[in-house]
Amino acid sequence: MNKYNVQATTSSPSINFDPDAMIFEIKGESYPENCWAFYSPVFDWLGDFFDTVNGALVEIDMEIIYFNSSSSKTFMDLFEMLDDQAERGKKIVVNWRYHEENESAMECGEEFMEDVERIDFNLVELTD
Numbered sequence: 001m002n003k004y005n006v007q008a009t010t011s012s013p014s015i016n017f018d019p020d021a022m023i024f025e026i027k028g029e030s031y032p033e034n035c036w037a038f039y040s041p042v043f044d045w046l047g048d049f050f051d052t053v054n055g056a057l058v059e060i061d062m063e064i065i066y067f068n069s070s071s072s073k074t075f076m077d078l079f080e081m082l083d084d085q086a087e088r089g090k091k092i093v094v095n096w097r098y099h100e101e102n103e104s105a106m107e108c109g110e111e112f113m114e115d116v117e118r119i120d121f122n123l124v125e126l127t128d
Helices: 035-052 068-089 103-115
Strands: 004-006 014-018 021-032 057-065 091-099 120-126
Touching: 004 035, 014 035, 014 091, 035 068, 057 068, 057 103, 068 103, 091 103, 103 120
Parallel strands: 021 057, 057 091, 091 120
Antiparallel strands: 004 014, 014 021
């Protein structure tokens, strides 16, 4: 399976999914003009990936500095998709990484964590 890479812009995060190295990262700011158009290929790629992976631990690191309400909804859709995959037996961990001074990102991570049932959702505080 091919890697999926997107370079960050001023309004969208970098995405680095490397199935060979088992690296899955989403990092940066997220307020693209058309959120679904930006993230739809991510959902498609992950769907294809989960069709091919068996039993391996999949860890997704998310370090989102700022995001808008459309991105928040999309992230919730992503976590629901991951929860569904976990229900099918996939081992999935999400590491929600936030900087210690970014209280808003921490609170959003706490809300996302409350809404998932089957994936391991970790809040990871980053210090400078």
